[in-house]
Amino acid sequence: TQSTRPQRILGAVQQNATRGDPRSVVRAIDQYCRNQEWAMNVGDEKGCILDSVVSEVNPATVLELGTYCGYSTVRIASLLPPHAKLITLEFNPEFAVIARQVIAWAGLEDKIQLVEGASGDLIPKMKEQFGVETFDLVFLDHWKDRYLPDTKLMEECGLLRKGSVLLADNVICPGTPEYLEFVRSSPRYESQYFKSHLEYTKVEDGLEKSVFLG
Ligand SMILES: O=C(NC/C=C/[C@H]1O[C@@H](n2ccc(=O)cc2)[C@H](O)[C@@H]1O)c1cc([N+](=O)[O-])cc(O)c1O
Numbered sequence: 078t079q080s081t082r083p084q085r086i087l088g089a090v091q092q093n094a095t096r097g098d099p100r101s102v103v104r105a106i107d108q109y110c111r112n113q114e115w116a117m118n119v120g121d122e123k124g125c126i127l128d129s130v131v132s133e134v135n136p137a138t139v140l141e142l143g144t145y146c147g148y149s150t151v152r153i154a155s156l157l158p159p160h161a162k163l164i165t166l167e168f169n170p171e172f173a174v175i176a177r178q179v180i181a182w183a184g185l186e187d188k189i190q191l192v193e194g195a196s197g198d199l200i201p202k203m204k205e206q207f208g209v210e211t212f213d214l215v216f217l218d219h220w221k222d223r224y225l226p227d228t229k230l231m232e233e234c235g236l237l238r239k240g241s242v243l244l245a246d247n248v249i250c251p252g253t254p255e256y257l258e259f260v261r262s263s264p265r266y267e268s269q270y271f272k273s274h275l276e277y278t279k280v281e282d283g284l285e286k287s288v289f290l291g
Pocket residue numbers: 117118119142143144145146166167168169172194195196197218219220221223246247250251275276
Protein backbone atom coordinates (compact mmCIF):
# COMPACT_ATOMS: atom_id res chain seq x y z
CA THR A 78 0.00 0.00 0.00
CA GLN A 79 1.12 3.52 -0.82
CA SER A 80 2.89 5.47 1.93
CA THR A 81 1.95 9.05 2.75
CA ARG A 82 4.29 12.04 2.57
CA PRO A 83 4.41 12.36 6.37
CA GLN A 84 5.30 8.66 6.62
CA ARG A 85 8.13 9.17 4.12
CA ILE A 86 9.37 12.18 6.12
CA LEU A 87 9.40 10.05 9.30
CA GLY A 88 11.34 7.38 7.35
CA ALA A 89 13.95 9.96 6.36
CA VAL A 90 14.33 10.94 10.02
CA GLN A 91 14.68 7.32 11.19
CA GLN A 92 17.24 6.57 8.46
CA ASN A 93 19.33 9.74 8.61
CA ALA A 94 18.98 11.37 12.02
CA THR A 95 20.58 10.39 15.33
CA ARG A 96 18.20 9.52 18.16
CA GLY A 97 18.25 12.27 20.80
CA ASP A 98 19.83 14.82 18.46
CA PRO A 99 17.16 17.40 17.51
CA ARG A 100 19.36 19.29 15.07
CA SER A 101 20.05 16.08 13.11
CA VAL A 102 16.26 15.55 12.90
CA VAL A 103 15.81 19.07 11.52
CA ARG A 104 18.67 18.53 9.02
CA ALA A 105 17.29 15.15 7.88
CA ILE A 106 13.84 16.61 7.14
CA ASP A 107 15.30 19.62 5.30
CA GLN A 108 17.55 17.38 3.15
CA TYR A 109 14.63 15.08 2.32
CA CYS A 110 12.21 17.92 1.46
CA ARG A 111 14.79 19.88 -0.53
CA ASN A 112 16.08 16.88 -2.51
CA GLN A 113 13.23 14.34 -2.65
CA GLU A 114 9.82 15.91 -2.14
CA TRP A 115 8.60 19.33 -1.03
CA ALA A 116 6.61 19.55 2.19
CA MET A 117 5.14 22.46 4.16
CA ASN A 118 7.76 22.67 6.93
CA VAL A 119 8.89 26.19 7.82
CA GLY A 120 12.24 25.00 6.40
CA ASP A 121 15.89 25.93 6.84
CA GLU A 122 15.86 29.54 5.61
CA LYS A 123 12.81 30.79 7.56
CA GLY A 124 13.90 28.35 10.29
CA CYS A 125 16.99 30.49 10.98
CA ILE A 126 14.74 33.51 11.54
CA LEU A 127 12.52 31.37 13.80
CA ASP A 128 15.64 30.30 15.76
CA SER A 129 16.71 33.91 16.28
CA VAL A 130 13.28 34.97 17.55
CA VAL A 131 13.06 31.96 19.91
CA SER A 132 16.54 32.70 21.27
CA GLU A 133 15.69 36.40 21.73
CA VAL A 134 12.38 35.69 23.52
CA ASN A 135 13.83 32.76 25.51
CA PRO A 136 10.26 31.67 26.30
CA ALA A 137 9.10 29.60 29.26
CA THR A 138 5.77 28.86 27.52
CA VAL A 139 5.27 28.38 23.78
CA LEU A 140 2.12 27.63 21.77
CA GLU A 141 2.47 26.27 18.24
CA LEU A 142 -0.60 26.23 16.01
CA GLY A 143 -0.11 23.52 13.39
CA THR A 144 2.28 20.66 14.17
CA TYR A 145 2.17 18.79 10.83
CA CYS A 146 5.20 16.45 11.06
CA GLY A 147 6.79 18.26 13.98
CA TYR A 148 9.66 19.99 12.15
CA SER A 149 9.20 23.43 13.74
CA THR A 150 8.07 21.80 17.00
CA VAL A 151 11.48 20.09 17.30
CA ARG A 152 13.33 23.15 15.99
CA ILE A 153 11.76 25.43 18.63
CA ALA A 154 11.94 22.94 21.51
CA SER A 155 15.64 22.30 20.88
CA LEU A 156 16.31 25.95 21.82
CA LEU A 157 14.14 26.17 24.96
CA PRO A 158 15.57 26.60 28.48
CA PRO A 159 15.40 23.55 30.82
CA HIS A 160 11.90 23.80 32.34
CA ALA A 161 10.20 25.52 29.40
CA LYS A 162 7.13 23.91 27.83
CA LEU A 163 5.82 23.88 24.27
CA ILE A 164 2.18 23.01 23.53
CA THR A 165 1.47 22.20 19.87
CA LEU A 166 -2.01 21.79 18.39
CA GLU A 167 -2.66 19.34 15.55
CA PHE A 168 -6.04 18.71 13.90
CA ASN A 169 -5.20 15.74 11.67
CA PRO A 170 -4.78 12.46 13.61
CA GLU A 171 -2.52 10.95 10.91
CA PHE A 172 -0.16 13.94 11.10
CA ALA A 173 -0.23 13.69 14.91
CA VAL A 174 0.86 10.03 14.81
CA ILE A 175 3.88 10.96 12.67
CA ALA A 176 4.74 14.09 14.67
CA ARG A 177 4.77 12.15 17.96
CA GLN A 178 7.37 9.77 16.48
CA VAL A 179 9.51 12.61 15.11
CA ILE A 180 9.38 14.33 18.53
CA ALA A 181 10.32 11.04 20.23
CA TRP A 182 13.23 10.47 17.83
CA ALA A 183 14.54 13.92 18.77
CA GLY A 184 14.19 13.01 22.46
CA LEU A 185 12.06 16.05 23.23
CA GLU A 186 8.92 14.42 24.66
CA ASP A 187 9.48 16.05 28.06
CA LYS A 188 9.35 19.59 26.62
CA ILE A 189 6.52 19.11 24.15
CA GLN A 190 2.81 18.44 24.65
CA LEU A 191 1.04 17.60 21.38
CA VAL A 192 -2.73 18.10 21.70
CA GLU A 193 -5.10 16.85 19.01
CA GLY A 194 -8.04 18.98 18.00
CA ALA A 195 -9.11 22.29 16.44
CA SER A 196 -7.42 25.47 17.69
CA GLY A 197 -10.80 27.20 18.03
CA ASP A 198 -11.94 24.49 20.45
CA LEU A 199 -8.64 24.03 22.33
CA ILE A 200 -7.52 27.64 22.90
CA PRO A 201 -10.41 28.36 25.34
CA LYS A 202 -9.37 25.28 27.34
CA MET A 203 -5.69 26.17 27.69
CA LYS A 204 -5.90 27.64 31.20
CA GLU A 205 -8.18 25.07 32.84
CA GLN A 206 -6.97 21.90 31.06
CA PHE A 207 -3.29 22.60 30.48
CA GLY A 208 -2.49 24.85 33.43
CA VAL A 209 -1.26 27.69 31.23
CA GLU A 210 -1.32 31.31 32.42
CA THR A 211 -0.04 33.15 29.34
CA PHE A 212 2.18 32.30 26.37
CA ASP A 213 5.52 34.07 25.93
CA LEU A 214 5.67 32.99 22.27
CA VAL A 215 3.05 31.77 19.76
CA PHE A 216 4.10 30.29 16.39
CA LEU A 217 1.23 30.43 13.88
CA ASP A 218 1.59 27.92 11.04
CA HIS A 219 -1.82 26.27 10.69
CA TRP A 220 -4.75 27.08 8.37
CA LYS A 221 -4.11 30.60 7.12
CA ASP A 222 -7.72 31.76 7.57
CA ARG A 223 -7.48 30.82 11.27
CA TYR A 224 -4.56 33.12 12.14
CA LEU A 225 -6.78 36.17 12.80
CA PRO A 226 -9.73 34.53 14.59
CA ASP A 227 -7.36 32.54 16.79
CA THR A 228 -5.33 35.65 17.66
CA LYS A 229 -8.52 37.42 18.75
CA LEU A 230 -9.51 34.28 20.67
CA MET A 231 -6.14 34.17 22.49
CA GLU A 232 -6.61 37.83 23.49
CA GLU A 233 -10.16 37.15 24.74
CA CYS A 234 -9.00 34.11 26.74
CA GLY A 235 -6.28 36.18 28.45
CA LEU A 236 -3.52 34.01 27.00
CA LEU A 237 -1.40 36.99 25.88
CA ARG A 238 0.47 39.32 28.23
CA LYS A 239 2.31 42.61 27.62
CA GLY A 240 5.32 41.48 25.59
CA SER A 241 3.94 38.18 24.28
CA VAL A 242 5.36 37.54 20.81
CA LEU A 243 3.34 36.17 17.88
CA LEU A 244 5.43 34.79 15.00
CA ALA A 245 3.42 33.95 11.88
CA ASP A 246 4.61 31.83 8.95
CA ASN A 247 3.46 32.33 5.33
CA VAL A 248 2.28 35.91 5.56
CA ILE A 249 3.14 36.31 1.83
CA CYS A 250 2.79 32.77 0.44
CA PRO A 251 0.15 31.35 0.69
CA GLY A 252 -0.62 34.64 2.46
CA THR A 253 -2.66 35.75 5.45
CA PRO A 254 -3.97 39.17 4.31
CA GLU A 255 -6.60 39.76 7.00
CA TYR A 256 -4.17 38.76 9.79
CA LEU A 257 -1.40 40.96 8.37
CA GLU A 258 -3.72 43.97 8.03
CA PHE A 259 -4.90 43.47 11.62
CA VAL A 260 -1.54 43.18 13.39
CA ARG A 261 0.01 45.96 11.29
CA SER A 262 -2.83 48.45 11.91
CA SER A 263 -3.79 47.58 15.50
CA PRO A 264 -2.34 49.94 18.17
CA ARG A 265 -2.09 46.89 20.45
CA TYR A 266 0.65 45.23 18.36
CA GLU A 267 4.14 46.25 17.28
CA SER A 268 4.79 44.33 14.04
CA GLN A 269 7.92 43.58 12.01
CA TYR A 270 8.25 41.68 8.71
CA PHE A 271 11.18 39.30 8.13
CA LYS A 272 11.54 38.80 4.38
CA SER A 273 12.58 35.31 3.29
CA HIS A 274 11.52 32.59 0.86
CA LEU A 275 8.91 29.85 0.78
CA GLU A 276 10.52 26.69 2.16
CA TYR A 277 12.87 24.94 -0.32
CA THR A 278 12.02 27.42 -3.13
CA LYS A 279 12.98 30.85 -4.50
CA VAL A 280 9.44 32.19 -4.11
CA GLU A 281 9.12 35.14 -1.72
CA ASP A 282 7.57 34.48 1.68
CA GLY A 283 8.25 35.80 5.16
CA LEU A 284 7.54 35.74 8.86
CA GLU A 285 5.68 38.50 10.71
CA LYS A 286 6.72 39.09 14.32
CA SER A 287 4.09 40.93 16.36
CA VAL A 288 4.58 41.95 20.00
CA PHE A 289 1.36 42.26 22.01
CA LEU A 290 1.45 45.58 23.87
CA GLY A 291 -1.27 44.71 26.41
O1 LIG B 1 -1.27 25.52 4.10
C1 LIG B 1 -0.24 25.57 4.76
N1 LIG B 1 -0.22 25.23 6.06
C2 LIG B 1 -1.42 24.73 6.69
C3 LIG B 1 -1.01 23.87 7.84
C4 LIG B 1 -1.91 23.19 8.53
C5 LIG B 1 -1.49 22.31 9.64
O2 LIG B 1 -2.13 22.78 10.83
C6 LIG B 1 -2.95 21.75 11.34
N2 LIG B 1 -4.05 22.37 12.10
C7 LIG B 1 -3.96 22.38 13.46
C8 LIG B 1 -4.97 22.94 14.22
C9 LIG B 1 -6.09 23.49 13.59
O3 LIG B 1 -7.02 24.00 14.28
C10 LIG B 1 -6.15 23.47 12.18
C11 LIG B 1 -5.13 22.90 11.44
C12 LIG B 1 -3.33 20.91 10.13
O4 LIG B 1 -3.80 19.64 10.50
C13 LIG B 1 -1.99 20.87 9.42
O5 LIG B 1 -1.09 19.98 10.04
C14 LIG B 1 1.04 25.95 4.13
C15 LIG B 1 1.08 25.97 2.74
C16 LIG B 1 2.25 26.30 2.10
N3 LIG B 1 2.26 26.33 0.68
O6 LIG B 1 3.29 26.68 0.06
O7 LIG B 1 1.21 25.99 0.07
C17 LIG B 1 3.42 26.61 2.81
C18 LIG B 1 3.38 26.59 4.20
O8 LIG B 1 4.49 26.88 4.95
C19 LIG B 1 2.20 26.27 4.88
O9 LIG B 1 2.21 26.30 6.25
